[in-house]
Amino acid sequence: MKFLGFLLLVAGWGIVLTALVLLAEAAPRAAFVAAGIGVEILGLVLVIRAHLAPRGEYK
Amino acid sequence: MRPTSGSPLPDAAAAVCVLFILLVPFAGAGLALINTGLGRARSAAHLMMSSLCAISIAALVYFVCGFAWQGYAGGPAHVLAMGGKSWNWIGAQPLFLRHIGLNGSPASLVVLLGMMGSALAALIPLGSGADRWRLSATCASTALLAGLTYPIFAHWAWGGGWLAQLGENYGLGRGFVDAGGSGTIQVVGGFTALSIAWIVGPRHGKYTAEGVPTAIPGHNSSYVVLGCLLTMAGWWGLNSAGAVLFTGAAPGEAVLVAINTLLCASASALMAAVITGVRFGKPDVSLTANGWIGGLAASSAACIFARPPEAAAIGMVAGALTTLSVEWFELRMRVDDPGGAVSAHAMAGIWGLLATGLIARVPPAGLNATGEAPGQWLAQVVGVATLVGFVLPLTYGVNWLLNRFFPQRVAPEGERQGMDLHELGAGAYPDFMTHGDEFSPH
Numbered sequence: 071m072k073f074l075g076f077l078l079l080v081a082g083w084g085i086v087l088t089a090l091v092l093l094a095e096a097a098p099r100a101a102f103v104a105a106g107i108g109v110e111i112l113g114l115v116l117v118i119r120a121h122l123a124p125r126g127e128y129k
Numbered sequence: 130m131r132p133t134s135g136s137p138l139p140d141a142a143a144a145v146c147v148l149f150i151l152l153v154p155f156a157g158a159g160l161a162l163i164n165t166g167l168g169r170a171r172s173a174a175h176l177m178m179s180s181l182c183a184i185s186i187a188a189l190v191y192f193v194c195g196f197a198w199q200g201y202a203g204g205p206a207h208v209l210a211m212g213g214k215s216w217n218w219i220g221a222q223p224l225f226l227r228h229i230g231l232n233g234s235p236a237s238l239v240v241l242l243g244m245m246g247s248a249l250a251a252l253i254p255l256g257s258g259a260d261r262w263r264l265s266a267t268c269a270s271t272a273l274l275a276g277l278t279y280p281i282f283a284h285w286a287w288g289g290g291w292l293a294q295l296g297e298n299y300g301l302g303r304g305f306v307d308a309g310g311s312g313t314i315q316v317v318g319g320f321t322a323l324s325i326a327w328i329v330g331p332r333h334g335k336y337t338a339e340g341v342p343t344a345i346p347g348h349n350s351s352y353v354v355l356g357c358l359l360t361m362a363g364w365w366g367l368n369s370a371g372a373v374l375f376t377g378a379a380p381g382e383a384v385l386v387a388i389n390t391l392l393c394a395s396a397s398a399l400m401a402a403v404i405t406g407v408r409f410g411k412p413d414v415s416l417t418a419n420g421w422i423g424g425l426a427a428s429s430a431a432c433i434f435a436r437p438p439e440a441a442a443i444g445m446v447a448g449a450l451t452t453l454s455v456e457w458f459e460l461r462m463r464v465d466d467p468g469g470a471v472s473a474h475a476m477a478g479i480w481g482l483l484a485t486g487l488i489a490r491v492p493p494a495g496l497n498a499t500g501e502a503p504g505q506w507l508a509q510v511v512g513v514a515t516l517v518g519f520v521l522p523l524t525y526g527v528n529w530l531l532n533r534f535f536p537q538r539v540a541p542e543g544e545r546q547g548m549d550l551h552e553l554g555a556g557a558y559p560d561f562m563t564h565g566d567e568f569s570p571h
Contacts, residue, residue: 076522083518086511090299091212100507103514110518118462121327 072120078113082106142373143233145380149370150238153245156363157184159356160252163422164468166352167415168259171547173348173557179255179267186268187248187275195247196229197222198280201239202289202375214298216291220284235374242370243283246314247275249367253318256468257326258537261544264552266537273527274321282520283313287375292515295508302486302505305512308376309368309386309429311481316516317524319426319475322466324525329538331465333545342459345467350414357398357421364390364425372433386432390425393432393444397424397477400448416452419469423451426474427481430509434485443484447477479516482509 085106093099138146161180165173200206200220209216222229231237251271258267285292286307296304307313336342347353368390369383378386401420405413427447428440435443454472458464464471486509531537543551550556 076525079518079522081518083514086514086518090295090511091214096504096507103507103510106518107510107514110514114517122463 071116075113075116075118075120078116079110080113082108082110082113085109138233138235138238140233142380143238145383146238146370146373147233147241149366149373149383150241150245152366153242153249153363153370155359155361156367157245157249157252159358159360159363160249160256160422162352162356162359163418164252164256164259164470166349166356167256167347167418167468169345169547170348170558171549171556172260173549174555175264175548175552176255176259177557178553179262179264180252182264182268183251183255183271184248186271187251188244190272190275191244191247191280192226194224194276195280196220196226196240196243197224198277199239199243199283200288201236202287202293204236204288206284206289215294216298217284217289217294218291219281220288238370238374239287242367242374243280243287246283246310246367247279249310249363250279250314250318250321251275253315253470253474254322254325256470257322257464257466258329259467260332260548261329261539262325262537263539264548266531266535269531269535270321270325270528270537273531274317274524277527278321278520278524279313279317281523282317282516285515286313286512287371292508292512295511296504300504301508301511302503303508305508306376306434306485306505307371307430307482307512308378308433309364309371309390311426311428311430311478311485312512312516314367315426315429315474315478316482317520319471319473319478320516320521321524321528322468322470323464323475324521324528325537326464326466326471327525328528328532331463332467333541335465336463340463342463342465347415347467353415353418357418360422360425361391361394364394364428368429368432371429376433378433382433385437388437389432389435389440390428392437392441393428393447394421394424396441396444397421397427397448397451400445401452404449404452415469416455419455419473420448420451422469422473423447423477426477427484429478430481431485435488439488442488443481446484447480450480451477479513482513485509 086103089099089102165176198220200222205221206217207219284290292305295301365387369386372378372386398421402412402417405416424444424447451472454476455469486506
């Protein structure tokens with residue numbers, strides 16, 4: 071899950087870069103940048119959950 | 130490759146800029162005191178020693194290869210062509226600062242500020258790794274930060290890289306702007322702090338078996354508050370020098386920068402004091418200190434672009450954000466961050482970057498005929514997306530790899546004994562050694 075989370079973080083950033091390169095108009099570009107950030111947030115959630123140790127494992 | 134270092138600034142401007150940069154070590158001293166005060170007494174000498182070593186390693190590594198990859202605007206760089214635009218990816222300076230005239234040229238001032246900035250960024254993770262991060266691992270991690278993570282993003286934001294080019298390439302305002310380093314120093318350091326906290330895990334006794342956090346208060350709140358006062362001077366220098374070198378501000382505009390920085394930090398600290406006072410009945414010193422640092426971190430990006438009321442507003446939001454996120458990281462994410470580094474530097478820094486795009490004034494050079502700077506907010510959002518989508522995975526990845534071959538966490542015996550005795554052989558306070566035992570069963 072941790073690996074997938076980091077993969078999504080990088081993928082989201084890739085979407086943001088792609089939006090800049092491929093889209094010239096402001097509205098679609100902003101929408102794709104927002105989509106990229108959405109993917110990054112999903113990745114962050116996965117990374118955070120991967121670092122939460124199950125209850126009972128703390129000492 | 131051009132063996133030049135830019136045209137020298139007028140002597141007076143260069144001298145003023147050098148003075149600004151020479152104030153930055155106060156920020157380092159302040160952060161070291163804050164981290165130490167918020168840690169345990171039995172790790173105090175270790176934290177101060179780690180701070181000294183981190184500054185030293187960062188300066189040396191930045192000298193060897195950091196600046197070569199950071200470069201400066203207009204200097205040699207590796208460029209890729211994508212979509213018909215040139216994307217400036219990484220600096221191509223020679224190693225060891227060769228061909229840089231260290232004579233007051235803009236490039237030489239960027240070297241000096243970059244060296245201080247990398248050292249400052251290296252101090253931030255010490256707050257989150259306090260009481261269990263080995264000294265040798267700290268040095269190795271610092272080398273990776275100063276030699277890889279920091280220079281790459283610094284090139285993109287400050288060295289004429291693709292983030293700075295977003296304005297000319299894609300019409301996004303002036304491109305990504307970060308005058309004093311909210312992203313380049315604070316978020317890069319804060320994300321490294323988060324990575325370290327995840328990799329080394331919480332201190333023994335911090336969480337019960339059910340995952341409920343227990344309070345491990347800092348050992349010296351006087352250090353913490355003194356550290357806050359010292360950081361003020363350091364941030365004045367940092368923000369003023371950054372504004373002059375990276376946004377083209379005149380040295381006299383440092384007055385506006387200093388006022389904005391102070392207002393932002395003050396509003397942030399007071400907001401933190403009010404929030405903790407309302408929630409807990411009395412204001413909390415450590416959270417108020419975190420609020421102060423959060424305000425400073427947030428102030429850096431917009432320090433030259435904002436009007437004073439806007440700077441105070443940025444600070445108020447930063448104070449609330451820092452205070453609430455400290456609690457969120459500890460309770461919900463179970464991240465043990467004794468110094469509050471992730472909240473005060475990463476979260477507040479991100480807010481400062483976004484606020485620059487949302488409410489701050491962009492100087493005349495970036496204005497179109499209607500007085501607006503279209504797309505500035507999108508440039509800032511792209512910068513934040515780059516920090517989250519590139520810098521966080523990079524800094525986590527290199528520290529995770531380091532941890533595989535060179536464990537970063539001290540042995541359980543060392544943590545029980547205290548980092549001072551275990552790693553240094555002597556404590557910070559040999560005349561009195563009292564500590565509670567957090568290792569007793571809960």
